[in-house]
Amino acid sequence: MKIKNILLVGVGGQGTILVSKILSTGLLQAGYDVKMSEIHGMAQRGGSVSTQVRYGEKVHSPIIGIGDADILVSFETMESIRWLEFLKPDGIAVINEHEIPSAPILSGKIAYPKGVIEAISEKVNTKVINAAEISEKLGNTKVMNVVLLGALIKSMNLTDIDWESIIKDLVKDKFVEINIKALNAGMEAV
Amino acid sequence: MKKLLTGNEAIALGAYEAGVHYASAYPGTPSTEILENIAPYKEIVAEWAPNEKVAVESAIGACYAGARSLTAMKHVGLNVAADPFFTMGYTGVNGGMVLISADDPGMHSSQNEQDNRYYARMAKVAMVEPADSQECKDMVIKAIEISEKYDTLVMIRMTTRVCHSKSVVEVGERTEVPIKPYKKDTSKYFIAPAVAKQLHLVVERKLVELEKFSNETDLNFIEWNDKKIGVISSGVAYNYAREVFGDSASYLKIGFSFPLPMEKIKKFAEEVQTLYVIEELEPFMEEQIRAAGINCIGKDKIPNTWELNPDIVEKSLLGTQKPTIDYDKNVAVGRPPTLCAGCPHRGFFYELSKRKNVMITGDIGCYTLGGTEPLNAMDTVVCMGASISMAHGAKKVFEKNNDDKRLVAVIGDSTFFHSGMTSLLDVVYNKSNTVTCILDNRITAMTGHQENPGTGFSLQGDEAQITDIETIVKALGIKHVKTINPLRREAMKEAMDWAFALNEPSVVITRYPCALKKYSEQDIEEFGPIQGICEVDQEICIGCKACARTGCPAIHFQHEIKKSYINEAQCVGCELCMQVCPVKAISKVGV
Ligand SMILES: Cc1ncc(C[n+]2csc(CCOP(=O)(O)OP(=O)(O)O)c2C)c(N)n1
Ligand code: SF4
Ligand code: SF4
Ligand code: SF4
Numbered sequence: 047m048k049i050k051n052i053l054l055v056g057v058g059g060q061g062t063i064l065v066s067k068i069l070s071t072g073l074l075q076a077g078y079d080v081k082m083s084e085i086h087g088m089a090q091r092g093g094s095v096s097t098q099v100r101y102g103e104k105v106h107s108p109i110i111g112i113g114d115a116d117i118l119v120s121f122e123t124m125e126s127i128r129w130l131e132f133l134k135p136d137g138i139a140v141i142n143e144h145e146i147p148s149a150p151i152l153s154g155k156i157a158y159p160k161g162v163i164e165a166i167s168e169k170v171n172t173k174v175i176n177a178a179e180i181s182e183k184l185g186n187t188k189v190m191n192v193v194l195l196g197a198l199i200k201s202m203n204l205t206d207i208d209w210e211s212i213i214k215d216l217v218k219d220k221f222v223e224i225n226i227k228a229l230n231a232g233m234e235a236v
Numbered sequence: 237m238k239k240l241l242t243g244n245e246a247i248a249l250g251a252y253e254a255g256v257h258y259a260s261a262y263p264g265t266p267s268t269e270i271l272e273n274i275a276p277y278k279e280i281v282a283e284w285a286p287n288e289k290v291a292v293e294s295a296i297g298a299c300y301a302g303a304r305s306l307t308a309m310k311h312v313g314l315n316v317a318a319d320p321f322f323t324m325g326y327t328g329v330n331g332g333m334v335l336i337s338a339d340d341p342g343m344h345s346s347q348n349e350q351d352n353r354y355y356a357r358m359a360k361v362a363m364v365e366p367a368d369s370q371e372c373k374d375m376v377i378k379a380i381e382i383s384e385k386y387d388t389l390v391m392i393r394m395t396t397r398v399c400h401s402k403s404v405v406e407v408g409e410r411t412e413v414p415i416k417p418y419k420k421d422t423s424k425y426f427i428a429p430a431v432a433k434q435l436h437l438v439v440e441r442k443l444v445e446l447e448k449f450s451n452e453t454d455l456n457f458i459e460w461n462d463k464k465i466g467v468i469s470s471g472v473a474y475n476y477a478r479e480v481f482g483d484s485a486s487y488l489k490i491g492f493s494f495p496l497p498m499e500k501i502k503k504f505a506e507e508v509q510t511l512y513v514i515e516e517l518e519p520f521m522e523e524q525i526r527a528a529g530i531n532c533i534g535k536d537k538i539p540n541t542w543e544l545n546p547d548i549v550e551k552s553l554l555g556t557q558k559p560t561i562d563y564d565k566n567v568a569v570g571r572p573p574t575l576c577a578g579c580p581h582r583g584f585f586y587e588l589s590k591r592k593n594v595m596i597t598g599d600i601g602c603y604t605l606g607g608t609e610p611l612n613a614m615d616t617v618v619c620m621g622a623s624i625s626m627a628h629g630a631k632k633v634f635e636k637n638n639d640d641k642r643l644v645a646v647i648g649d650s651t652f653f654h655s656g657m658t659s660l661l662d663v664v665y666n667k668s669n670t671v672t673c674i675l676d677n678r679i680t681a682m683t684g685h686q687e688n689p690g691t692g693f694s695l696q697g698d699e700a701q702i703t704d705i706e707t708i709v710k711a712l713g714i715k716h717v718k719t720i721n722p723l724r725r726e727a728m729k730e731a732m733d734w735a736f737a738l739n740e741p742s743v744v745i746t747r748y749p750c751a752l753k754k755y756s757e758q759d760i761e762e763f764g765p766i767q768g769i770c771e772v773d774q775e776i777c778i779g780c781k782a783c784a785r786t787g788c789p790a791i792h793f794q795h796e797i798k799k800s801y802i803n804e805a806q807c808v809g810c811e812l813c814m815q816v817c818p819v820k821a822i823s824k825v826g827v
Pocket of ligand 1 (some may be wrong): 262263264265288310312313316600601602603620647648649650651652677679680681682683
């Protein structure tokens with residue numbers, strides 16, 4: 047099997063860390079060699095964040111370069127285009143329709159870019175999901191990240207792994223049910 | 237049992253399994269989580285030191301006293317600790333000792349990308365370089381062994397990608413070893429010139445022994461494949477090489493990289509047609525390999541700037557590149573890091589940014605962001621502790637030049653404890669009329685909220701004495717000191733007016749907790765619980781943007797309607813925006 051590369055991008059505080067934790071634990075349990083790389087540093091202060099997960103029989107490098115990702119999952123709309131060059135031309139882009147304005151936009155200097163999703167859809171296989179709306183319907187916007195995990199799992203054909211038991215292991219008891227619902231909703235949405 | 241661990245977590249596990257008794261460090265990305273992950277082990281005494289020099293010296297003390305000891309720091313931390321580090325090269329150890337240097341190629345969160353492998357060579361201490369988390373764990377155990385066997389400090393050189401990447405680690409058991417007896421030995425531990433002279437001879441002999449070990453150990457291993465291409469590599473660069481060349485090349489993977497296994501390298505070089513030396517940053521191995529008369533390809537093709545990745549290795553050596561998507565890369569608007577909503581530093585910089593004819597010498601911490609848009613209230617950042625001493629030097633020169641420019645030094649609490657105190661002593665001693673501002677947000681925030689001597693807790697959660705900054709400042713000889721809440725605009729302005737009017741050095745301490753800090757009981761008592769949020773009445777708002785100019789990320793200036801809006805999910809109710817609004821359009825709700 048060829049090594050598969052997953053790139054998760056978003057904004058500090060969006061919960062990419064939990065997603066990559068669930069994801070890598072599942073992949074490890076499924077018998078893959080897994081490497082994951084995360085740059086935190088300034089993440090807490092609202093900067094752009096990325097996590098890379100690689101899996102296969104034997105993974106050497108913990109990071110990928112441009113044109114390497116099989117899938118790009120963007121937790122925030124504009125971040126998808128910032129990181130697009132890392133996606134393979136025949137890869138999949140999963141984009142959350144959710145805008146978080148950055149400092150230059152907040153201050154009224156620059157407008158949030160329009161047409162990001164359309165521009166990407168023209169170039170690659172793109173799946174758009176409104177994870178904020180889905181999680182709101184489920185009753186807790188905090189599980190937006192796990193909705194996106196569901197979309198990712200479905201898109202990468204990883205549905206055979208027992209994700210529910212992994213969520214039970216990694217999430218506090220009282221949040222298990224809602225996270226499992228979020229995961230399923232994410233799978234159905236793409 | 238197999239676990240997915242970061243390199244830092246694996247180092248902590250390795251320290252535990254290796255029977256380490258004592259660990260001390262000062263936080264710094266990408267090394268911080270090493271001590272944080274050692275802290276839960278009750279078998280190990282783990283501490284935050286005020287700075288790296290103190291951490292290394294404490295670990296040396298523990299080592300001489302017979303313990304297996306560990307110290308860890310980011311690359312620039314070793315600059316601070318270089319003095320004891322070099323002497324340690326001469327004295328060697330009693331209990332085994334390892335020093336972890338976490339370098340930051342690519343400068344993800346650093347001011348330079350110095351390659352600390354040169355330090356090991358210069359200080360004449362052994363060095364290992366792990367490439368993944370399993371190696372991190374194994375190499376701590378091995379390094380302690382080497383340290384005790386060869387009587388040398390061992391440096392473990394990591395990089396950001398090794399520290400922060402997760403890979404599979406096999407978890408083992410702790411080997412408990414007794415603390416060795418301490419024997420007074422002035423010919424070893426008392427580094428007077430006469431002793432040092434002898435020890436220099438000893439260390440040269442040790443290096444010969446260590447080179448022999450380097451040639452024999454399987455930390456340096458060969459993997460034979462096709463012999464047309466041979467690759468010598470170390471650390472994470474080895475993984476990139478492995479990724480690019482796969483089984484089509486032979487490898488000499490260097491895990492023990494000082495002293496280098498030159499015999500092994502020679503043999504390997506003889507058998508391959510083309511030899512690549514693939515290193516991140518500087519040609520540390522390449523220079524030594526060339527000096528030994530071996531021809532190779534390295535930094536003539538591979539850049540010595542920024543971090544490597546498989547693409548760069550592929551492009552530089554094979555000239556090939558993966559196809560990419562072609563699109564307009566200018567669409568994405570920048571997303572620079574900002575001070576959090578409710579950050580106490582914001583109130584301070586908002587006021588400071590109004591001052592004219594000042595030079596503001598800054599320092600390193602969250603507050604460095606006060607030097608970026610929209611506050612722009614900082615002229616310089618050099619290294620931890622530099623703000624106060626640089627202000628001193630600059631003030632002297634402006635004075636000499638009859639320029640009445642005011643000098644404001646800005647430094648955080650942790651940074652003040654780290655290396656600001658001696659600088660302030662210089663201000664007093666050599667008399668410069670500077671304004672030193674100590675931003676005491678009651679925590680070491682930048683690196684992820686570590687305790688420090690001012691917070692009342694130790695790394696392992698014990699209560700500690702709270703060191704009072706005002707008392708220190710006065711004891712150093714500063715006569716004019718004020719402590720204020722930086723989120724109260726009037727108080728901030730008054731304090732600045734007061735300090736600027738003085739003709740002697742002054743200190744303004746802004747004391748208010750970081751907005752992300754988990755309040756201690758003492759914090760709640762002093763600052764009260766945080767309550768309510770702020771709201772804009774858009775009927776009243778005149779669209780002047782004053783609130784947006786504070787740079788609070790909870791405030792969104794809505795371009796289309798020319799009104800401000802506060803994101804209720806982000807606002808913490810610090811009231812700064814309320815105080816800057818000229819028409820009182822902002823009010824507090826939910827109290
Ligand atoms: C020599 C050195 N050691 C460590 C660091 C990493 N570092 C950067 S800022 C910082 C702490 C800053 O804390 P503080 O001064 O309290 O400011 P805050 O972030 O809380 O505003 C540390 C440890 C560094 N840059 N240089
Ligand atoms: S972490 Fe604390 S000190 Fe740092 S920017 Fe946020 S509120 Fe300010
Ligand atoms: S009160 Fe104003 S300045 Fe403070 S966090 Fe809320 S919006 Fe930001
Ligand atoms: S400062 Fe007041 S008037 Fe000016 S934009 Fe903000 S809310 Fe509106």
